[in-house]
Amino acid sequence: MSVLVAVDQLEKVFQLDGGGEYLALKGIDLTIKRGEFVSLIGHSGCGKSTLLNMVAGLDLPTEGVVTLEGQRISRPGPDKMVVFQNYSLLPWLTVRQNIALAVNRVMDKMSKEDRRALIEQQIEMVGLKAHADKRPDLLSGGQKQRVAIARALAIRPKLLLLDEPFGALDALTRGNLQEQLMRMCEEYQVTSIMVTHDVDEAVLLSDRIVMLTNGPGSKIGQILEVDIPRPRKRMEVVEHPSYYSLRSEMIYFLNQQKRIKKLRARPLGAIARHGLEKVNLDIGYVPLVACAPLAIAKEKGFFQKHGLDEVNLVRETSWRGITDGMRGGYLDAAQMPSGMPLWLTLGARDKPSTPMVTSLTLTRNGNAITLSKTLIDQGIQTSTDFRAYLKETRDRPHRFGIVHRSSMHNLLLRYWLAAGGIDPDRDVVLKTIPPAQMLVDLKAGTIDGFCVGDPWNLRAELEGIGGVIASDLEVWPNHPGKVLGVREDWANAYPNTHIALVKALLQAGQYCADPSHTAEICEILAGREYLGMSAAYIRLNPADHAKTHDSHHLFDRFCRPSRTEQLWHIVQLARWGDTPFPRNWVEILERLCRLSVFSTAARELGLDTSYQRHPIELFDGSRFNADNPIDYLNQLEIRQDFTMADVILDQPSLAA
Numbered sequence: 123m124s125v126l127v128a129v130d131q132l133e134k135v136f137q138l139d140g141g142g143e144y145l146a147l148k149g150i151d152l153t154i155k156r157g158e159f160v161s162l163i164g165h166s167g168c169g170k171s172t173l174l175n176m177v178a179g180l181d182l183p184t185e186g187v188v189t190l191e192g193q194r195i196s197r198p199g200p201d202k203m204v205v206f207q208n209y210s211l212l213p214w215l216t217v218r219q220n221i222a223l224a225v226n227r228v229m230d231k232m233s234k235e236d237r238r239a240l241i242e243q244q245i246e247m248v249g250l251k252a253h254a255d256k257r258p259d260l261l262s263g264g265q266k267q268r269v270a271i272a273r274a275l276a277i278r279p280k281l282l283l284l285d286e287p288f289g290a291l292d293a294l295t296r297g298n299l300q301e302q303l304m305r306m307c308e309e310y311q312v313t314s315i316m317v318t319h320d321v322d323e324a325v326l327l328s329d330r331i332v333m334l335t336n337g338p339g340s341k342i343g344q345i346l347e348v349d350i351p352r353p354r355k356r357m358e359v360v361e362h363p364s365y366y367s368l369r370s371e372m373i374y375f376l377n378q379q380k381r382i383k384k385l386r387a388r389p390l391g392a393i394a395r396h397g398l399e400k401v402n403l404d405i406g407y408v409p410l411v412a413c414a415p416l417a418i419a420k421e422k423g424f425f426q427k428h429g430l431d432e433v434n435l436v437r438e439t440s441w442r443g444i445t446d447g448m449r450g451g452y453l454d455a456a457q458m459p460s461g462m463p464l465w466l467t468l469g470a471r472d473k474p475s476t477p478m479v480t481s482l483t484l485t486r487n488g489n490a491i492t493l494s495k496t497l498i499d500q501g502i503q504t505s506t507d508f509r510a511y512l513k514e515t516r517d518r519p520h521r522f523g524i525v526h527r528s529s530m531h532n533l534l535l536r537y538w539l540a541a542g543g544i545d546p547d548r549d550v551v552l553k554t555i556p557p558a559q560m561l562v563d564l565k566a567g568t569i570d571g572f573c574v575g576d577p578w579n580l581r582a583e584l585e586g587i588g589g590v591i592a593s594d595l596e597v598w599p600n601h602p603g604k605v606l607g608v609r610e611d612w613a614n615a616y617p618n619t620h621i622a623l624v625k626a627l628l629q630a631g632q633y634c635a636d637p638s639h640t641a642e643i644c645e646i647l648a649g650r651e652y653l654g655m656s657a658a659y660i661r662l663n664p665a666d667h668a669k670t671h672d673s674h675h676l677f678d679r680f681c682r683p684s685r686t687e688q689l690w691h692i693v694q695l696a697r698w699g700d701t702p703f704p705r706n707w708v709e710i711l712e713r714l715c716r717l718s719v720f721s722t723a724a725r726e727l728g729l730d731t732s733y734q735r736h737p738i739e740l741f742d743g744s745r746f747n748a749d750n751p752i753d754y755l756n757q758l759e760i761r762q763d764f765t766m767a768d769v770i771l772d773q774p775s776l777a778a
């Protein structure tokens with residue numbers, strides 16, 4: 123498809139009445155191909171209409187250019203028709219006359235008969251034959267908008283621009299019109315740009331969804347490709363495997379924008395007290411059983427006991443919220459999957475490196491691999507069974523949910539599959555899904571299984587949606603689960619706060635590990651501010667239940683950050699192509715695992731800090747060779763072609 127519209131480095135500044143100015147859009151680059159349907163989405167006031175108006179030629183950019191077929195757009199014209207929310211029909215003309223006015227004015231080279239036929243065809247196309255002689259005041263909102271669309275399409279514009287075309291309509295009419303518009307655009311291959319606030323509308327109609335950040339100086343934050351085949355039917359779209367992830371991606375983006383706005387409005391600054399450099403902390407977490415140490419530190423006063431008077435626990439629904447919070451510098455610390463500090467440090471998947479520090483392993487275990495009930499009912503109990511099943515059902519894709527590429531869930535699942543002779547990148551599809559979304563996807567059949575932290579494995583079993591096929595103990599007993607992560611520049615700026623934080627969490631971990639507190643902890647976690655579900659779904663470790671499949675959280679054992687375990691993560695990330703294997707891995711591990719903070723905190727609490735290096739041995743009996751990681755990596759049969767590189771760690775400043 124050739125390019126029809128090109129927006130190049132567009133900037134728009136409005137002069138304000140009081141004499142000031144407002145920078146609405148900045149650095150917008152966008153190309154739209156012939157026949158494409160593109161939606162613009164973003165919060166109110168972010169500049170969607172401003173951008174649309176400049177493509178329509180109704181307004182001019184302050185900087186940059188917009189072109190249509192290579193020609194600069196400087197005025198409106200019949201080649202770019204706009205449909206507004208308020209219909210803009212001429213009230214004294216009938217349906218037919220409104221359409222005829224546009225056709226007669228623009229298609230003046232056409233014979234009278236052909237024009238008449240075209241007008242009737244348009245009226246028919248939008249199903250208004252019975253209303254052709256009515257004036258707009260006798261039409262419903264939906265009918266008026268159909269006239270506006272028919273009028274716009276009648277003159278065969280190169281580009282159809284829609285500014286919240288269905289915003290004023292009730293849900294049913296809106297739905298009908300969306301489908302009609304979709305059919306027309308598909309039939310006539312109309313290139314369209316639509317402004318909308320409706321995420322479902324955007325997925326249904328678009329080939330691409332352009333998401334704008336909040337102003338001033340709004341930019342394109344992200345562009346989503348909608349890989350749902352055409353022609354589309356609403357029900358098929360809703361059932362398509364990409365539907366929920368596209369929707370969640372948009373909702374995540376919009377929520378992040380809201381959050382950034384709130385943070386921009388917040389007074390900044392560290393409050394120093396009790397000899398600590400900062401006692402006001404925002405600590406991120408994802409609601410899982412493994413967030414228990416954070417919840418307990420807050421609820422049982424361990425933060426306060428160590429001088430951290432103003433701790434705010436920031437609940438994120440996905441791990442991406444945590445990485446964004448860290449990169450953006452608006453979280454002080456976070457509970458993280460054990461590979462995440464490394465992932466951020468190495469700048470995995472071509473993201474800029476954000477050097478991180480971990481000084482505490484918060485939890486071990488707590489994860490499992492769950493398969494859908496359909497697969498369990500077919501007798502699949504091991505990865506060998508699963509491989510046989512994959513061979514028999516090659517005709518359809520098999521999908522697994524993971525929560526983040528850096529997380530132990532992804533690495534354990536990949537390890538488990540590969541050990542069973544299944545290539546996780548070729549034989550199955552791994553989809554990143556927020557933890558709380560896993561059950562919905564498993565139930566809907568859009569995934570065949572997942573690897574996630576509890577309570578989601580237990581819930582799948584208790585609700586009869588799936589069954590655990592391999593628990594922690596059956597993949598890597600006592601593997602690191604979640605760690606405490608902070609940015610390296612934060613750790614350097616607030617060393618005493620860092621120690622106090624580790625102390626508070628170490629004590630909270632000890633509290634969690636005491637079986638006499640289990641019922642209380644489950645009740646706390648069940649609360650709305652944490653997991654928000656029945657305590658029946660929450661179990662901490664085998665002491666409070668009998669089934670070996672259930673989670674085996676460890677909260678107070680092997681809390682010291684382990685460089686050997688982090689090296690295992692480095693190897694696995696290189697194995698799956700997330701990062702090159704860093705030649706300077708020794709330096710990276712030195713900087714990543716700040717043992718001095720852990721040791722000081724543990725010593726001040728009177729805890730035993732002696733350390734013994736444990737070998738890492740997973741369920742397949744293979745031992746991780748920490749003395750020669752490259753050799754180990756080379757010997758893995760299923761892996762991607764890994765590369766090696768020196769990773770240069772920057773020192774971003776907290777002010778950035």
Ligand SMILES: Nc1ncnc2c1ncn2[C@@H]1O[C@H](COP(=O)(O)OP(=O)(O)OP(=O)(O)O)[C@@H](O)[C@H]1O
Nearest residue numbers: 136137138144146165166167168169170171172173
């Ligand atoms: N003529 C103008 N003079 C000054 N400011 C303007 C003008 N037009 C728009 N703005 C400002 O530019 C920003 C973008 O406005 P725009 O109407 O494009 O937003 P939008 O994303 O379409 O919003 P909504 O979804 O609410 O329609 C807003 O802050 C708005 O107040």
